[in-house]
Amino acid sequence: MHSNTNIPLLSSVIQLIKDMAMKLLLVALLALAFAHAVLASDPSPLQDFCVADDSSKVFVNGAVCKNMNDVTADDFYTSGLDKPGNTVNNVRSNVTAVNVNKIPGLNTLGISLARIDFAPNGLNPPHTHPRATEILVVLEGELYVGFVTSNIGQTNRLFTKNLKKGDVFVFPQGLIHFQLNTGKYNAVALAGLSSQNPGVISIAKAVFGSTPPISDDVLAKAFQVDKRLVDWLQAQQWTDNNN
Numbered sequence: 001m002h003s004n005t006n007i008p009l010l011s012s013v014i015q016l017i018k019d020m021a022m023k024l025l026l027v028a029l030l031a032l033a034f035a036h037a038v039l040a041s042d043p044s045p046l047q048d049f050c051v052a053d054d055s056s057k058v059f060v061n062g063a064v065c066k067n068m069n070d071v072t073a074d075d076f077y078t079s080g081l082d083k084p085g086n087t088v089n090n091v092r093s094n095v096t097a098v099n100v101n102k103i104p105g106l107n108t109l110g111i112s113l114a115r116i117d118f119a120p121n122g123l124n125p126p127h128t129h130p131r132a133t134e135i136l137v138v139l140e141g142e143l144y145v146g147f148v149t150s151n152i153g154q155t156n157r158l159f160t161k162n163l164k165k166g167d168v169f170v171f172p173q174g175l176i177h178f179q180l181n182t183g184k185y186n187a188v189a190l191a192g193l194s195s196q197n198p199g200v201i202s203i204a205k206a207v208f209g210s211t212p213p214i215s216d217d218v219l220a221k222a223f224q225v226d227k228r229l230v231d232w233l234q235a236q237q238w239t240d241n242n243n
Contacts, residue, residue: 015202034168040132042110042195051075052104062196063100063107076105084188085117090240092122093181100196105194114191118181125202126178132198134171134191136179139189145169147177176203209237 042062051071052063066075070163078098085094099112106112112132116124120142126148136145146160159168164184173194181187207214208230216230223230 009146040124042108042112042181042197045061045108049076049105050108051108052100054104063104065107066104071105073088075232076103078102081113084186085115087117087119087122087186091125092119093117093124093179095124099193099198109196110194112193112196112198116179116189116191116192118179118187120184120186122181122187124179125204126176126181127200127202128174128176129171129193129198129200130174132193132195133173134177134193134198136171136189136191137168138165138189139188140165140187143187143189144182145171145178147171147175149175156205204233205237205241206234209241 003184015144033132049071050063050065053066056061057065058064064239081096081098087094094117095116096117098114100106116136118124142165143163144160145163146158149155149157149159161167163214164167179189207219214233216227219225219230220227
């Protein structure tokens with residue numbers, strides 16, 4: 001009698017455990033899906049690859065896939081990163097981007113590359129990549145690098161490091177960052193980015209060289225400077241943009 005009385009109770013406990021397990025599994029799956037949605041910068045591939053079809057007139061988030069039968073090895077290939085970029089310019093640096101526009105096979109893969117060349121005292125000016133985290137390795141020379149955080153409390157914190165050949169530094173997605181050649185000789189770095197098309201917003205160019213220009217009243221008040229200085233900076237950026 002005692003054993004038979006416990007059977008319904010045992011069954012109820014087992015069912016309760018099963019229900020709890022199913023709920024926990026559902027919560028875990030939802031958390032995983034949410035985390036993936038939050039962390040993913042580019043759309044995830046749903047097939048082996050989706051080579052960008054540059055001839056398509058359809059506009060999508062990314063690029064339309066080329067027919068699999070038309071894909072070749074050249075869709076996953078480019079060359080020329082062994083050649084230094086031209087650093088004869090105002091900032092004495094040059095960025096050679098290898099993104100989906102150079103390699104169509106990068107479409108949906110969430111990764112790209114850039115070679116950065118610096119003449120002595122060359123600067124890759126403060127900028128952001130709205131769609132990518134960047135990891136940079138110094139191949140030659142010495143660089144002073146850094147990034148600025150978003151508002152933590154009331155402070156934008158600056159993190160900097162002096163890098164030498166073989167050193168690696170990470171710039172989190174969307175944060176303003178820069179690199180400066182502090183050595184006596186040319187410097188070269190290679191950067192990996194977590195998007196097929198990271199985008200770049202150069203701070204000075206975006207603020208003082210936008211089309212049409214931002215009102216000098218707005219900029220003068222924002223930077224707490226005379227409007228004549230703003231007008232001069234905008235004129236300088238216009239000159240740089242058209243040279």
